[in-house]
Amino acid sequence: MRQLVLSEFPDRNGILVLGGSNYHYLAKVLRKTSGSSVEARLPDGSIRTFRILDITRETKEIRLSAAEENGQSGQNMPDIPSFFPRIILFQWMIKNPKMEQLVRQATEMGVSEIIPVTGERSLFRNEKESYPVKQERWERIIREARQQSGSSIPTGIFNPVSLSEAVRIWNDISGDIPENRKIAFVLTETPLERKTLHEYLGRHIKDGEDIPVCAALAVGPEGGMTEQETETLTENNFLKIHFNTNILRSETAALYGVAAIQNALTELGKWQLKEYNL
Template sequence: MRRLILNEYPGPSGSLSLGSKEYRYLVRVLRLQIGEQFRALLPNGKEALFTITAIGKSGLEVALVKDIGPLPESAIADEERRATLPPLPPIILCQALPKGQKMDLIVRQAAEAGVSHIIPFISQHSVPRLDKSTAQQKLERWNRIIKEARQQSGSDVTTRIEPITDMKGLLEFWEQQKKITPNSQAILLHQDPLAQGTLHGYLEGNIQSVHIAVGPEGGFSDEEAAQCIEHGFKPLLLGVNVLRTETAAIFATAAVQVLLLEKASWILSNNSIV
């Protein structure tokens, strides 16, 4: 269900002034009018209901609804559907920077899919070489894309993107995560069949988080692949076709999600795989 994501709380009276970005989303995209209500996520992650009280040329005034009242049928159906799904462990997408604007698409798709963390990093085959100023601008843009994607998709997952790092930083992040969640799994997408392991096999057991490492155009170098494997990443070849990096990212994320959601149906009592 679509929900506006707010960066600030309403005042003591419950009123809140929203700017051009929120105006564009509520008025231009959702086509809401004065007196209509919408749901929003507060900075603490809690959901609230607001009413539009005034619409200007590029902004609007809203008021917190004290008595939310019954949920609409669409919202009830959405909550009932979510209640039937098993809880998913966090999925962390480790994405080597691709050329051009491809990272924007990857970030948007990952946020819509409910990825928990995105770790952008520069690998040996990455073409972009960013200075600090450009890297910060990219990070701010990606955070805006994440917010828009979560609003559009209604994702309950607070997708976070880390500052751009390198392979060393990525491996340090993974080692730290293993200390926090020892039953985590890391998967290295590689264009060559480096191992015979399957995605089903890698996701067996009580998985606490799943890290998916995707290379740039040209994939990972042999040296990088060896480094990742040494740190516990499991190499995986998805199908027989060589996928574009932006395709591989969402393809692998979707595959992991589906397998985790349907885990109970493909693991038998003797732990064999159907």
């Protein structure tokens, strides 16, 4: 379901006047007209149905009214569905437009936080465009992606950070989460004598343990992470995994990894594992 993502609530009369990108999205993209209805997600995560009262093309403004059907003006929905894991993507910076496409698609998939990392082999260090400009554009891309995909996940994105800062962020996020409810991975380019994704996750369903609610994934740039960067992550409890696929570009590997983790976690109670020595 497409949705309009709002940054403000309607006034006490249920009226909301929108312009700018909101006007463009409703009038130009969705081609809404006066009297049309639109589903909008409010800042508190709830969904409300609005009716378009009028469209003023001269000033490029749209006036909405909270529609009341059967005595109800909307339905409260949680920001994140209870069954959906919180996925945090630590993405080593790659060059635009690949980074922008990655931000868009990760948002559509329901990634909770995207944390760009300026690693040793990151191309971003040589670009002249300032961080604030990129941050503003990324946030606009996220908003558009949520509207297109109907994602209920309020995806957030950080300004690019160093590896040490990325590790601190993960430790802060995961610090209060029990060990059996969180897990972190780092993708490697070469096969290793390590456990597979399902083998690592298998320990969480042994003896009826709870399914992880928070998972992190670290993905390097083109050319991969340096040995020191990988070592830093493993020292901070990131598990090395390698997917037996073709050689993937950084942005493809990130989305493949997110999809694999997301699917494995959401269906963890369904698939069966052998008894592994974990």
